[in-house]
Amino acid sequence: MQKCIGKGSQFEDSGFAYSMSLIAGKYKLPILYSLAFYGPFRYNELKRFLDPISFKTLTSNLKDLEKNGLIIRKEYQEIPPKVEYFLSDKGISLMPILDELCEWGEKNKDEN
Template sequence: MKSNNKDNPIDIRPFGYAISLINGKWKMHILFWILHEDILRYNELKRRLGNVSYKMLSNQLKELEADGVIFRNEYPQIPPKVEYSLTELGISLMPILDALCAWGHEHVPDDWELK
């Protein structure tokens, strides 16, 4: 897939756009859990992610929402209830996430631990 043709430069924009949607320490983890649970509340997501700070999780969720990857549904009640789910754009990213998971299953060393 290499192209050294100087008359036909490589368009990096599609790759850059795709990476911008998932670029962030926790975004892929967030998408993984929402994919597997369909709908997650903030605290459920926080529990599944573990070491993520509240501020980092909030920022990553805001970015995913702003990019149209996830949907934030806020219910007007006390205490506040907020649920997150995938948008159509987010769902369209899932074959890529599935491919990464399949690759990981094939190549993860036996002694590797999630940090």
């Protein structure tokens, strides 16, 4: 295992802290995972898929993920307005890590 945080360095300056700042929160990982395997999604489709997430929480999380370059919000010039969300290349590069996390959870969830 490689050490991500060197001795004597600050945790907040580490790659681990940066990674966690992008995906921390109750719904960011489920949003990313949903977009990876079932997306792209329109806003209301994603809201229904992640129920019971609130509109405010979904909006906030989508804005954070877009700001951090993990998802892309695409607006279509049509009436009624249409917006879709999908993973960016940066978001796609995170999927192998999420798959590993999923596999680890499947192997260990019955131990408690």
